[in-house]
Amino acid sequence: MRISDSAAIRTAGELDDSGAVRLARLSRRFDGQTGPVDALREVDLSIADGEFVSLIGPSGCGKSTLLKIVAGLDTDFSGTVEVGGRAVRGPGIDRGFIFQESRLFPWLTVEANIAANLSLRDSSVRDRVHDLIRLVRLDGFERAYPKELSGGMAQRVAIARALLRDPAVLLLDEPFGALDAFTRAHMQEVLVDIWTRRRTTMVFVTHDVDEAVVLANRVVILAPRPGRVRSIIPIDLPHPRITSSRELQEYRFDVLTQFESTPRPAERVD
Numbered sequence: 451m452r453i454s455d456s457a458a459i460r461t462a463g464e465l466d467d468s469g470a471v472r473l474a475r476l477s478r479r480f481d482g483q484t485g486p487v488d489a490l491r492e493v494d495l496s497i498a499d500g501e502f503v504s505l506i507g508p509s510g511c512g513k514s515t516l517l518k519i520v521a522g523l524d525t526d527f528s529g530t531v532e533v534g535g536r537a538v539r540g541p542g543i544d545r546g547f548i549f550q551e552s553r554l555f556p557w558l559t560v561e562a563n564i565a566a567n568l569s570l571r572d573s574s575v576r577d578r579v580h581d582l583i584r585l586v587r588l589d590g591f592e593r594a595y596p597k598e599l600s601g602g603m604a605q606r607v608a609i610a611r612a613l614l615r616d617p618a619v620l621l622l623d624e625p626f627g628a629l630d631a632f633t634r635a636h637m638q639e640v641l642v643d644i645w646t647r648r649r650t651t652m653v654f655v656t657h658d659v660d661e662a663v664v665l666a667n668r669v670v671i672l673a674p675r676p677g678r679v680r681s682i683i684p685i686d687l688p689h690p691r692i693t694s695s696r697e698l699q700e701y702r703f704d705v706l707t708q709f710e711s712t713p714r715p716a717e718r719v720d
């Protein structure tokens with residue numbers, strides 16, 4: 451291990467066992483046009499405080515459903531869902547959510563978007579907003595409007611907004627999916643930097659294997675129909691990581707091997 455990495459490492463021993471997120475026998479069924487769809491069936495998953503978990507799996511395997519349930523945006527599930535030891539019954543300021551689109555208010559400046567319904571006239575709010583603007587590397591853009599920002603910059607505003615109330619858990623649903631490869635790599639670096647400084651628990655949904663392994667402490671692979679946890683692969687490497695490093699490529703191979711051994715519903719297995 452290189453010495454320069456050691457300050458940024460979060461070892462398992464540093465993680466708090468109280469558990470940021472706990473799912474037990476979580477199931478969610480929808481009424482589809484051709485009958486019921488088991489978006490999630492009996493999912494068990496515990497995420498420790500301060501952990502960075504990537505959820506990965508093919509389209510339709512229940513990733514967004516799982517995230518919305520943890521966010522409290524969908525309460526029509528069965529099983530146990532707890533955040534910080536408390537049962538989830540709806541949205542709360544202990545959880546921040548970031549979607550694929552930034553969902554900024556076009557008529558508000560960057561700082562007003564981040565402050566949301568808090569007043570920038572309050573100096574403590576203003577200070578927090580400006581600290582967050584520095585954290586997401588948007589210094590100088592405080593008074594810019596969303597139409598003046600690139601996609602990556604807008605998404606950084608969304609991240610700052612989600613962090614304003616210092617949530618224990620950040621839930622990210624393919625947040626960089628619409629960005630080009632270079633911007634995406636930069637955003638991953640910004641996110642790892644935020645995580646290293648603030649120790650916010652991250653639950654990051656992606657369908658990109660490289661993105662999952664470069665970011666997470668653990669990659670949770672979901673399988674579809676019914677949506678369930680197929681396997682969990684710990685990525686035992688310090689941050690910041692180098693995508694092209696041999697160790698990371700070995701983990702990437704492990705994740706891909708899991709995918710390739712997942713039977714697809716349309717295939718005969720005999």
Ligand SMILES: Nc1ncnc2c1ncn2[C@@H]1O[C@H](COP(=O)(O)OP(=O)(O)O)[C@@H](O)[C@H]1O
Nearest residue numbers: 480481487489508509510511512513514515516
């Ligand atoms: N509101 C809904 N009504 C009916 N079916 C839904 C609804 N939301 C999701 N589903 C179904 O549940 C499954 C999982 O969806 P989703 O969580 O969006 O998957 P992913 O995010 O992994 O692509 C899919 O088969 C999807 O069609």
Ligand SMILES: [Mg+2]
Nearest residue numbers: 513514515623
């Ligand atoms: Mg989705």
